[in-house]
Amino acid sequence: MRILVFANTPAHVHLYRHAVDRLERAGHNVLVLTREYACTTDLLDFFGMPYRVYGGHGTDAYSRLRFARELGGQLGTIVRESLRFRPDVVFGRGPYAALAGTVTQTPTVLVLDDEPGDFNYTVSRPFADCILSPAVTRRDLGDDHYTFEGFKECAYLHPDVFEPDARIREYLGVADDEPYVLLRFNALDALHDTDLEGFTPEQRRDLIDRLSEDATVFVSDEGGRMELRDTPARPYDLHPALIHDAMAEASLLVADTGTMATEAALLGTPAFRYQGTDEHEYGEFEELERAGLAEQFDSYGPLCERSLEILADDEADASWQRRRQAYVGELVNLTDLLVDVATARGSLEGLSPPAKRAIRPRSQSL
Template identity: 55%
Template sequence: MNYVFFTNTPAHVHLYKHAVERLARAGHRVRVLARDYGCTVDLLEYYDLPYRVYGSCGTTKYSLARNLPGHYARILPFVRRFDPDLIFGMGAYAAHSGALSRTPTVLLLDSEPTSLDHFISRPFARAILTPDAFRKELGKNHYRFAGYKECAYLHPDVFRPNPAIREDLGVGPDEPYAILRFNAFGSHHDVNHSGFTPRERYRLIDRLARHTTVFVSDEGGRLDLERTAGRPFDAHPALLHDALAEARLLVADSQTIVTEAGLLGTPAIRSNSFVGENDMGNFIELERAGLIENVAEFEGVVERAEELLADPAVPERMAKRRREYLETKVNLTDVIVEVAENEGNVERVGAVSKTGTPSGRTRYLPTND
């Protein structure tokens, strides 16, 4: 069979990388259609995946709109030539290329605020898969699985952290360090949202650097780290999860990396304008499980970060929570491969369900520890 996977961001590469490799090893023809955004291409090269770039996109809010016509002009002819039996993606590119090429399409969605993308994508999807924590209903073809998209690459079945990352970072075997991740807020779903101000970012770096080594990942690339006690995170982006697994703390105003930290058992503080009563389901559930903390006010972020760094019991407590929590979650790569091998007929896949929690799984209920 022929399969096309869309990777529009670095997170999408991680989501599909193991499924692409497994399907290719099984003798299927697989192609990844990629957008040159952030480190997406670097990751595809690192994992040696069969890809083709359909266009690029910057981190400014209107870069995507300017490039959109050219993207479609390159995507559609390729899809027709490759003649896939099934398309996987996370939005409009996959859905529309599937509709125009008459190819069944499976969308994997996890962000409730992207309502426009849902509106223009879901009518063309054979199936939509979301985490069971997803707080919206997306129609008759909406199926849920027990976990998050990050379970495709951070579930214990597929991820083993490499402690050699400490050599790449230049830190000692027992040297604690924190990672700070700052979002560029340039994606279409980031319109009208924000995170730390530039002044708060500088203050956060210098306050935490009093307690530990601080690595900074700045998506927008606007910070002058020479003004601070922080160090740039300059390891290969494919090594980020190894670094995150070894970190003592993550503080971020971005999204995906916070879920990743929670699934790795690394204490994580998230702060941006999404935080609040209408927050996304995955962040609400992860906080309920004690794996992340959502803090709206900057001073609260600094105070809580210093408390976590000062508590020697945190690593063991987080490891226990992670272990118990992931026992209730699926290896999403297994689900994706099974959906592919069933030609997108999701109803044949036991690990997904139209309502509630899929059969054979129980929702995690946190206990006091």
């Protein structure tokens, strides 16, 4: 079989990387179409995934303007690469996967979550043969929409899949008993981030200063604009493929972005998300709050105080790990499901009995 996968962001690489590996080892021909965005191609190289680049998408205003100018050329590249590859099934989300499936007349599988905005859903839904999303997703996308118990991050952070690197503290340069915190500051450059604001520069500095009194602080600044030389924080500068290993060992993650907060929560690390001006209600994150694995805040003061409280709690790590074991282990291993859907060419009728039991029509989940 020939399987075409779209991985346009680092999160998409993680979503599909184990499935791609298993499919290749089973003798299938897999191609990833991607764009130059953040560390996406770095991750593809690290994991040895077969890919071709169809374009770029930077994080500053000029890059976004250039992207708009180059969009037609990127779509043309996608058409050429898709026709050349001749896939039996296409995986992705949004207009790119829909276009590839349409021009090749190939079954198209969309793996979606509860992101804000309607553009990706509106453009791609009519062209999808199968839509998969977590059961907590709020949207109903029609008769071809099926849900599973879990999160898209379960493709790489499910206990059956994730194996932490025991050398991560050595890589970070922290002692075995040294608490550390990861701070993730969002670039807020994606389409669905328009007009959103996260931590202000003053809040970032204050958070670093206060948390550094109780722990070593590592900062991952997606926008790359924060100067850390005059702060007590260290830049998180390991290869981006190691971020989940670093999260798993951290005492706390604080972020103004949803994906990394969700990932930390699934790893059993206290995960605090600052909403800023984001008023969208994410079904996935609210579910993790109910499970006691994540917390979100709509103002800075309570978030900072709660962070300090967690660092002072010697039982926090054990409590979060118990909740993770009780909750995450019961979720669907999404990699298993993706592999089964791929080998069935996107036809749910051809799924194995375990895969059929793992999903249900969206109408039955409401």
